[in-house]
Amino acid sequence: MKTTLLRGLLAAALVLSAACSRPGGDPAHAEAAESSLKPAAKRNPAPDFTLKDANGRDIQLSSLKGKVVLLNFWATWCGPCKFEIPWFIEFEKQYKDQGFAVVGVSLDDEGWEVVKPYIQDKQVNYRVVVGTEEVSQKYGGVESLPSTFIIDRQGRIASVHIGLQPKSAFEDDIKALLR
Amino acid sequence: MILKHFFASAAALLAFATTAAAQPGCALTAEPVRLSVKRGENPEYRLKLKLPPGCHTNSHQPNDPDLIPLRLTWTPGALEPGATTFPKPDLEKYSFSSKPLSVFSGEFEIVTKFTRKPNAMPGPAMLSGKLRYQACNDRMCFPPRTIDVKVPVLLQ
Numbered sequence: 001m002k003t004t005l006l007r008g009l010l011a012a013a014l015v016l017s018a019a020c021s022r023p024g025g026d027p028a029h030a031e032a033a034e035s036s037l038k039p040a041a042k043r044n045p046a047p048d049f050t051l052k053d054a055n056g057r058d059i060q061l062s063s064l065k066g067k068v069v070l071l072n073f074w075a076t077w078c079g080p081c082k083f084e085i086p087w088f089i090e091f092e093k094q095y096k097d098q099g100f101a102v103v104g105v106s107l108d109d110e111g112w113e114v115v116k117p118y119i120q121d122k123q124v125n126y127r128v129v130v131g132t133e134e135v136s137q138k139y140g141g142v143e144s145l146p147s148t149f150i151i152d153r154q155g156r157i158a159s160v161h162i163g164l165q166p167k168s169a170f171e172d173d174i175k176a177l178l179r
Numbered sequence: 180m181i182l183k184h185f186f187a188s189a190a191a192l193l194a195f196a197t198t199a200a201a202q203p204g205c206a207l208t209a210e211p212v213r214l215s216v217k218r219g220e221n222p223e224y225r226l227k228l229k230l231p232p233g234c235h236t237n238s239h240q241p242n243d244p245d246l247i248p249l250r251l252t253w254t255p256g257a258l259e260p261g262a263t264t265f266p267k268p269d270l271e272k273y274s275f276s277s278k279p280l281s282v283f284s285g286e287f288e289i290v291t292k293f294t295r296k297p298n299a300m301p302g303p304a305m306l307s308g309k310l311r312y313q314a315c316n317d318r319m320c321f322p323p324r325t326i327d328v329k330v331p332v333l334l335q
Binding site for chain 2: 025079082114145163
């Protein structure tokens, strides 16, 4: 009962946050209106999970504590998700050495059968795992894709972006958290 | 009396079929209307579908192999399903797509031809189908869904 209530509150918070950060116009070049980062005192811990990557290695989110993490829920059937992936490849390349990491969580029902060829084809350079219902629920249910959570170095959710966002919306948050 | 009872049940089932399609975001709503089949008739059935404004679903022939096509399957019963015809898809360009996508939006119909089985007894029957779709709007997509379609049929 308590867990259900907490999940409900988290989902409501995510939706509200998304509603506050939904832009219009050309997503690739639009500018984010302002930083969507929550004040540090209001950030909640990012729910931990362990999932396997394409090579069968465990990826535990909490093991990335100390880095700024962009956690992106996506699927191969999701056009807006695929539009953002080249940006995330670029971010991984550009900010990795400053303590940044991207983690992609695919919600494809077919799992690695469709995800592996896709990430190989697109030369995805960041960690990708196949998600589970349990992990989705921990993040409020993830009813729409893409859903992206930007996590600070302390492992707390600093911002939430639901739906396609301007590239700058992510990059502004990343830069601010890396400072 | 029997007919009155049949149509009362039909109304309840139609309501169920419509609400069963509920989904946050871009829910595709099936609006099945009852089908009355005359003796010796091989009917066609027009399944009316509706998406909220701003939403689209991939067509039955999406032009990107990663996209999930719209699929309608019927369970054979007193009526044997035959060819299904989809409307002509729209080719729409979205902010996230480099090329126009083959989609359906708003209200549209899928038509299926049926053959009445020679041994089908007159009376009420049920036509059951499953509609699988995956919908998006211009900024986000929703997980693929399968909705049950139940159409009350009266075989004369």
